[in-house]
């Protein structure tokens with residue numbers, strides 16, 4: 001049964017960007033680019049396959065945006081990463097999607113690189129590594145890094161950028177009262193905790209104008225005292241007020257993986273935003289209840305456990321969520337949107353949400369991330385063992 005009359009296959013919009021449908025590939029890291037520090041043929045091939053597979057928008061894997069040149073008045077070597085937004089050939093990624101004879105758009109996700117400091121002094125719950133508190137001068141430099149990355153991604157031909165402010169990324173650590181204990185203009189009230197995003201967006205707007213800037217946020221950190229259902233609407237409203245063009249609703253901070261399955265309501269395996277064991281329909285689309293309480297004028301993108309086209313069509317028809325994002329299902333089936341549109345096979349994805357793809361990302365950074373369950377059953381068993389013992393291994 002063709003589903004061309006479905007609302008989910010009707011045009012979507014983000015600011016002035018028109019999308020051919022409401023299905024989005026959620027950011028999925030491409031470690032091989034960062035390993036080789038240049039665009040690779042395999043990654044370009046994947047992006048072409050995704051575009052031809054019918055998805056309306058691809059959000060790239062996160063590109064760390066720290067530029068070693070941007071140090072103003074800070075201690076030596078506080079920026080440990082390098083600016084990956086300038087990897088050789090990054091513009092080919094935008095090019096290959098735009099020249100693929102589909103209407104697919106592509107947005108670059110920009111995130112933080114490595115730092116020896118955090119919004120507030122902290123110790124990593126896993127490695128016991130200590131992080132000192134960022135100074136205001138350092139925050140100014142970080143803002144500049146993000147602004148330059150946004151400008152660079154516009155020049156490279158992307159249709160927009162997404163700031164990664166979820167899952168324990170640096171920006172999410174500013175947003176969350178669990179990780180941000182600052183007593184200055186960057187901590188405390190919601191407007192202070194969102195100030196770094198405000199600074200990035202307002203400075204970037206001066207040079208990039210209406211270029212779409214999206215933000216991916218946590219609707220829950222799964223941590224006591226962190227972002228949660230009750231506090232999320234006020235946070236989302238404040239971020240919308242900053243003038244961003246769409247919000248992607250995600251959740252989970254890695255720190256929460258220290259908590260038990262009973263406390264969390266899901267099995268603590270890497271990664272907290274990618275729940276496993278979600279075969280039952282009621283366990284799917286697990287951030288929907290957080291998106292439903294928002295009253296946003298900008299488009300909302302729902303990610304996390306979206307697995308069944310009929311269910312997703314009804315979510316779109318409810319009118320709260322504008323776009324549906326998928327990560328693991330498109331690792332398994334890059335042509336899933338066309339398969340669903342044409343009514344081939346099952347109404348659910350073949351992805352079993354086992355997270356063996358996350359094992360592949362960690363163990364084979366020179367390759368593109370693959371569906372281990374589909375391609376190598378023996379490796380899948382090894383991956384499952386690695387995932388289920390990960391928390392114990394890193395904590396002891």
Ligand SMILES: Cc1cc2nc3c(=O)[nH]c(=O)nc-3n(C[C@H](O)[C@H](O)[C@H](O)COP(=O)(O)O)c2cc1C
Pocket residue numbers: 026027028029030060061062109164166216250273274275303304305306325326327328329357358361369
């Ligand atoms: C292999 C892999 C890599 C990911 N890389 C990123 C990333 O770079 N940035 C990001 O914001 N989320 C990343 N995610 C999280 C996904 O975008 C998504 O939020 C999560 O997997 C839940 O969606 P799903 O159920 O459709 O997989 C990644 C997930 C997986 C499985």
